[in-house]
Amino acid sequence: MSDQLTFDSIKAYNDFNNHPTLHPLVSVLDFSKAEPRHGHHMSFGIYAIFLKEVKCGDLAYGKNNYDYQEGTLVFVGPGQVVDVSNKTDIYKPAGRGLTFHPDLILGTPLARQIDEYGFFSYHLSEALHLSPEEQQTILDLMSKIENELKRPVDKHSKKLITSNIGLFLDYCERFYDRQFITREHVNSGILSRFEELMNGYFNSEKPYSHGLPSVAYFADELHLSANYFGDLIKKETGKSAQDYIQSKLIEIAKDKIFGSEKSVKEIAFELGFKYPQHFSRLFKKRVGYTPQEYRQLN
Known part of the structure; x- marks a missing residue:
């Protein structure tokens, strides 16, 4: 049976992935830093977006299983529960992730827009399949957010971070529109x-x-x-x-x-x-x- 884990804070998820916490409410993760692990039953109280660069196992949400392939982007919103399993006993995570706490966007334009991004409540089997060019765009946007997290906090920090997250999500919306067309x-x-x-x-x-x-x-x-x-x-x-x-x-x-x-x-x-x-x-x-x-x- 998988261990049950709850992630209600950015630090808790960073610690789980052996990743430093540069900001208490947002993080860009490199999953290659995480230790090899068994499957887990995960409950999220934060927004989490995962870009996998290699095949790393099966995800389950509700009654559906999804074979998590390279170049896919998966979205998880607060209140969702995900099972991560693998056909082998232990797997090594790889890829990138963007996580942010709901408190980060309070009082920002993104707070009024977040519910419009319906993909946070899509099933895992409805993941976004990226082209190489789209994947590079996503990685570039993650780097922009990560670079801002490494800077000293000033009065512009929150606005720039949330604006870049909003831009990231807008691109995801565009890529989903493309996916709807190409899967006609x-x-x-x-x-x-x-x-x-x-x-x-x-x-x-x-x-x-x-x-x-x-x-x-x-x-x-x-x-x-x-x-x-x-x-x-x-x-x-x-x-x-x-x-x-x-x-x-x-x-x-x-x-x-x-x-x-x-x-x-x-x-x-x-x-x-x-x-x-x-x-x-x-x-x-x-x-x-x-x-x-x-x-x-x-």
């Missing part, structure tokens, strides 16, 4: 499977027993994190996943209204609405008419 053949399969799942859901008894389907429900069915799934759908269709679900729901509702004598109340319950007035309100917002007006119009 994979994404189209997910989109068609999403359509199948929606059709299956609304043609089953699930709307009666479970109500309206959520984005998280379909993400789980597709073995994706809700954030990654939502970002993928947005990139592929231009719509949010929630908007896409509602479009499908309205499409089915139109067919039921026009093709049957069922009451609006019956149709609302069939679609998973707990209250028929909520269905009527959404229908009018999306179509421009109430369900009854739409029936009379057609």
Whole structure:
């Protein structure tokens, strides 16, 4: 069984990796300084970004395993738990890392933006696969942050460090956009499977027993994190996943209204609405008419 470790501070994670602490709230790590180790069960109270330069073992998050290959970037946010295992008894870490405590960004523009970087809650299997050029950009940005940490602290330090972290994350967002495009053949399969799942859901008894389907429900069915799934759908269709679900729901509702004598109340319950007035309100917002007006119009 893996040892359980909790990292709520930068120093604790630095000590674990035999790395000096230059700043109490942020660190750029060189994992080659760490001692060979066994697998561990790790709980994080900090933001952590790992760039692996060699294959070093398998990561597990929830029910998913990810074979952690060279040139991948993985993001972990506060509150996440990660298992690091290896097919051999001991492995030698290698690569680079950027860690920072939530307190570092308090009162900075990055604090208002951090939730927009959805990749901190992606599954490990949704890691960012970097090209050699992208990898060099990431390493250059890590070096900029590291050089600033080595300087004496002055009134500009926090602003420059957090600005560079924000720039780092902006590049990661750009690289993820590229990955969504270059993996289009994979994404189209997910989109068609999403359509199948929606059709299956609304043609089953699930709307009666479970109500309206959520984005998280379909993400789980597709073995994706809700954030990654939502970002993928947005990139592929231009719509949010929630908007896409509602479009499908309205499409089915139109067919039921026009093709049957069922009451609006019956149709609302069939679609998973707990209250028929909520269905009527959404229908009018999306179509421009109430369900009854739409029936009379057609």
